[in-house]
Amino acid sequence: MSEPDNTPSHDSALAVTLTVGELRALVREEIQAVHQNGQTPELLSAETASKRWDIPVSWIRDMARRGELPHVKLGHYTRFKPDDLARFIQERRKEPSHPLPRNPALVKNLHRPLKKT
DSSP states (O other): OOOOOOOOOOTOOOOOOOOOHHHHHHHHHHHHHHHHHTOOOBBBBBBHHHHHHHSSSSHHHHHHHHSSSSSSSETTEEBBBBHHHHHHHTTOOOOOOOOOOOOOHHHHHTTTOOOOO
């Protein structure tokens, strides 16, 4: 007679107590597994994200701290996924409330080089 399977299912709650060293080892194992599968996620520091957006790093950190900007916590490190940042920007994109009139003559002139005087 076989023994019952006591492994927890994905939807059951499980409380685990780990030491800091055990948690670090677990995170390292997960990172290595991701690298071996060829699925290395790109994670950006607050400094890199601020340079890409050309905004202060303090704004990035503050928005993450307040929970408004999606981020990943790895110990005391805070990192940002480029896809999350792109979605954050797209969700906040504002269309002009009064679009400019579409005058064909003006649009045509926009593509013409400026005259030198």
